[in-house]
Amino acid sequence: MSENIHLLVVDDDREIRDLLTRYLTRHGYRVTAARDGQEMRKFLADRNIDLIVLDLMLPGEDGLALCRAIRAESGPPVVMLSAMGEDADRILGLEIGADDYLPKPFNPRELVARIKAVLRRSQSANVGGSPAAGAFSFAGYMLDPAQRRLSAASGEEIALTAGEYELLLALVQRPRRVLSRDDLLEITRGRAAGPFDRSIDVQISRLRRKIETDPADPAIIKTVRSGGYIFSAEVGTP
Structure with a gap:
C-alpha cells in the first residue's frame, strides 16, 4: 500500500532531507525532497503528492506561510516539524491547517506512525450520489x-x-x-x-x-x- 503513497519532504537542512528520504523510502514510500517553498510549489505542480512533511523554520517563506497556502488551495495533508520549545508556533500551525506536528529532535519511527495516521484520516471515498447509511x-x-x-x-x-x-x-x-x-x-x-x-x-x-x-x-x-x-x-x- 505504502509504495503507492508519494511524500514530499520540505526541509532546508540537507542532512535531515537525506535522512528522511532514505528512511521513508525503506518503509516503502515514494519520496521527493525540497529545500524551500519555491521547490515545494514546483513539485506540487508537477507531481501527485499525497502528504507533505513540512519543516517550520525555512528560508524565505516559513512553514507557517506555506501551510496556509497549501490549505487555501485544498492541498494534501501536512505533518509539520518544529524545534522543541516552539509551542506557540506549533499551535499556530494547527490553527492554519496542519494535520499533525512533531517536535525536533524526533524518532523517525514516530514520524512514520504519524504519517500513517494522517493518511488514514485523509482517505476518502468517491464523492457523489446520495448520503450513505450511517450519515x-x-x-x-x-x-x-x-x-x-x-x-x-x-x-x-x-x-x-x-x-x-x-x-x-x-x-x-x-x-x-x-x-x-x-x-x-x-x-x-x-x-x-x-x-x-x-x-x-x-x-x-x-x-x-x-x-x-x-x-x-x-x-x-x-x-x-x-x-x-x-x-x-x-x-x-x-
Whole structure:
C-alpha cells in the first residue's frame, strides 16, 4: 500500500532531507525532497503528492506561510516539524491547517506512525450520489462518513482538514457525552495527550469557526469546565 503513497519532504537542512528520504523510502514510500517553498510549489505542480512533511523554520517563506497556502488551495495533508520549545508556533500551525506536528529532535519511527495516521484520516471515498447509511444530521448540517463530507442545509460543502473531520465525527458519534481532551486525542489519533498538548483545543476552535453561529458563544460544541467538551446538538439521520 505504502509504495503507492508519494511524500514530499520540505526541509532546508540537507542532512535531515537525506535522512528522511532514505528512511521513508525503506518503509516503502515514494519520496521527493525540497529545500524551500519555491521547490515545494514546483513539485506540487508537477507531481501527485499525497502528504507533505513540512519543516517550520525555512528560508524565505516559513512553514507557517506555506501551510496556509497549501490549505487555501485544498492541498494534501501536512505533518509539520518544529524545534522543541516552539509551542506557540506549533499551535499556530494547527490553527492554519496542519494535520499533525512533531517536535525536533524526533524518532523517525514516530514520524512514520504519524504519517500513517494522517493518511488514514485523509482517505476518502468517491464523492457523489446520495448520503450513505450511517450519515448524521445536526443543527442544519449533514456529516456523511462514507464520503467524509460535511455539508450545510444549502448543500454547500464545508472544507475540513483530516484532523477536523475525525474530531467532528468523534463528537457526533457521542452526543451529550462529556469527552476530555485525553479521550478525544485517543479516539482521533490513538495516543495519549502530553502535559502541554493543546491540539484538541486548537481544532475545536477551528471547528467552531466553521459550524457555530457565534463561535464565542458556542451552542453545538460546548466547553465543560475542568472536563473537556460536549456535543450538545441533537443528532439524527438525514
